Amino acid sequence: MVLKSLIRRFSSSPSSFTKPGKVTTTIPQDLVLKVTQLEKFLQNDCKEGNVTLDEARYFFEYMIHLQPKPSISSFNQLLGALAKKKFYEDVILLYKRVGSMGLLPDLYTLNILINCFCNVGRVCDGFVVFGRILKRGFNPNAVTLTSLIKGLCLENRSMEAVELFMKMAVFGVRPNVITYGTLINGLCRTGKTSIALRIHEKMVDQGLQPNVLTFNTMISGLCREGKMEEANGLLELMIQRGLQPDVPNVVTYNTMISGLCKEGKMEEANGLLELMIQRGLQPNVVTFTTMISGLCNEGKMEEANGLLELMIQRGLQPNVVTYNTMISGLCKEGKMEEANGLLELMIQRGLQPNIVTYTTLMDGYCLLHRSNDAKELQISTESKGCKPYGFVVFGMILRRGLRPNVVTFTSLIKGLCLENRSLEAMELFRKMAVFGVRPDAITYWTLIKGLCWTGNTSVALRLHEEMVAFNGEGVVICKPDIVSYGSIIDVLCKDGLVDKAKEFFLEMKGKRIKPDVVVFNSLIYGWCFVGNLEEAKGLFVEMADQGFQPNLLTYNTIFIGFCFRNGYNKENTADWASNHSQLMKELGRINWFLVSHMHKCKHKSLDFDNVVVSDGSELTASVVEVK
Structure with a gap:
């Protein structure tokens, strides 16, 4: 034309x-x-x-x-x-x-433009174009509104997408299979699988049949939420409707198998693998790697190795992810020689280990308190502008041109801390910037805990201050949480610095970080340690008021504190037990079964270190009001 x-x-x-x-x-x-x-x-x-x-x-x-x-x-x-x-x-x-x-655009032009805006994260501009469509008297169609729904979903605004979907009838537009599929995918991606299933029901009521991709999306969403029975029901429904997942869509079975493996249901996963083969579908590398991962997580390394061999026998070549999974499993079991052997085999087969491979091996050595084995080389960092005392790096990583990442450094920091070498870990932490690596929350938590364990409280406090400080751009470097606060509060209480610990406790609550049982126990211990039983009692009551169930350590700590204050001791056990009612009145809230059990055993030897009677009887906890 x-x-x-x-x-x-x-x-x-x-x-x-x-x-x-x-x-x-x-x-x-x-x-x-x-x-x-x-x-x-x-x-x-x-x-x-x-x-x-x-x-x-x-x-x-x-x-x-x-x-x-x-x-x-x-x-x-x-x-x-x-x-x-x-x-x-x-x-x-x-x-x-x-x-x-x-040249004046027509509806087709404007639909193309909306689609482009929505795919580059500019859904607001897409709605501006939509307004232009209405202003010019064009009637929007399913393509127009589906693009906008997709744009909202891509920006994690799936509920707004649902609202737009429900208003399609206002514009005289009926959703098609692509519209439904787009919305269902967006809902599943944002963890709203239950709503996605209702949209699916509506779709079927409208006489539209979901395709394989839509079913895969819903099954994947259910698996991520651990709803394996519902996922299996969808798989069966899919097959009943003649949507047999063929080889290009083996992802359906892979998704199901992955979900079962994450739930630890390896027998069911294996059954699904066999069913998959019976139906003429060939498992691929992803299928086997997923099964191997599940077995490794359960510590069944022999079975995982057998599956690896079967995979090779079937003509499938394991990839880097497969080998990394096996190496990770062996490292968790402490089988470092076998892990290194697998690394050599991996290289012989022409695969290049990546940073995950080496970091996994390094983490395995560190867990065995062999961090020196995780350090292969010491190089001078003068060329990088650092002090000449050297910087521990991983020779194999550097020789292969790989860049250490935050996981690499955090693993080695953890290993050093486990060996009570937290100051060396602190040096390594300071050198992360040399390689352009920025510590994350886990790095800070690991190092703060390590410093606290080794008595370097002042260093831990400075690091905590740095953690919550603002950088030049006004962005928090790393948000503290219950782990970092809990570690510092615990060591301060053990050092008798309970007033300082209380400051951190109040600061933590001011940041809306909810204390847990561990934090309460640390503070109760601290106040009992310095003889301030009133503060300890107040925390005990606050703990119960916030819905936390005191554990045996809680009772152990506060009972001993009250006993020592009142002059009771281990040699005067019968006297202490017979006067338990006085303790009940002072505490206000007490575990009735625990006290009654102590009363029954008033002439038996009580171990104050464990608050467990010598015959090993079990203690339960049910808080009641005592008047």
Whole structure:
């Protein structure tokens, strides 16, 4: 059509290559050639998706210089082809140039533009274009609203997407299979699988059948939430409706198997694997790797190794993830020689270990308190502007051109702390910046706990202050939580610095970080340690008021504190037990079974270190009000 219309236009116009006054149908050959190429590009290449960005730009430039200009539908073909190839930003830029030429967009053009805006995280601009559609009197269609729903879902605004979905009827638009699938996917991605299932029911009520992709999405969502029975029900429903997951969609079974493995239901996962094979589906590398991961998590390394061998026998080559999974399992079991052997085998098979591989091995050594084995090389850091006392790095990682990440450093810091070498860990922490690695919350928690364990309280306090400090951009470096506060409070209480610990306790509550039983126990111990039983009693009551169940350590600590204050001791056990009612009145809230059990055993030997009677009887906890 483009070629014929252009020929007609040039046929009716005087040619600059003919004598004045004469009209000819002769067209310059180079122009005919370009027009023919343009026709082929729009009618064939754009429809089939065989376009490159450079080619599209070339023809776009050619089109905007043609006189008269091609119609908007020709530009739609070009822009639509680029959008399908995901050149969204380029389409937005080219659209602006189309508008500057005075060509008015139609509904198809504006739908393309909305789609591009939504795919680049600019759904607000997409709604601006939607307003333009309404203003110009166009009727939005399913494509228009589906693009907007997708845009909202991509920005994790799935509930707003549901609202828009429910309003589609207002615009006279009926959702199609793609609309439903888009919304269901968005809901499942944001953990709202139950709502997604209701949308699925609505879809079926409308006479629309979900496709394999939609079922996969719902099954995956249910598996992530641990709802394996519902996921299995969907799988059966999928097969009943004739949507047998074939080889390209083996992901359905892989998703189910992954969910079962994460739940520790390895027998069921193995049964599903066998069912998959019976139905003519061939498990792939992902299937086997998932099963191996599940077995490793349960410490069944022999079975995992057997599955690895079976995988190779079936002609499937394990990838880096497979080997990393096996190495991780062996490291957790402390089998470092076997883990290293697997590393060598991995390299022999032509696979390049990545940073995860080496970090996993390093973590395994550290867990065995062999952090020196995790350090292969010491190099001077003078070249990096650091002090000349050297910086412990991982030689194999550096030699292979891999960059240590935050997990790498955190694992080694943890290993040093486990060996009571927290000050060395602190040095390593300071050197992280040399490699451009920024500590995360786990790094801070690990080091603060390590410093506290080794009595370096002042260093831990400074690190905590640094943790909550603001950097130059006004962004919190790392938000503290119950772990970091709990570690500091615990060591302060053990050092008798309970007033300082109380400051941190109040600061923690001011940041709306809810204390747990461990924090309460630490503070109760601290106040009992310094002889302030009133503070200890107040915390005991506050603990119960906040819904926390005191454990044996709680009772042990506060009972001993009251006993020591009143002059009772281990040698005077009978006297202490017979006067338990006085303790009950002072505490206000007490464990009735615990006290009654002590009363029954008043002439038996009580171990104050464990608050467990010598015959090993079990103690329960049920808080009651005693008047």
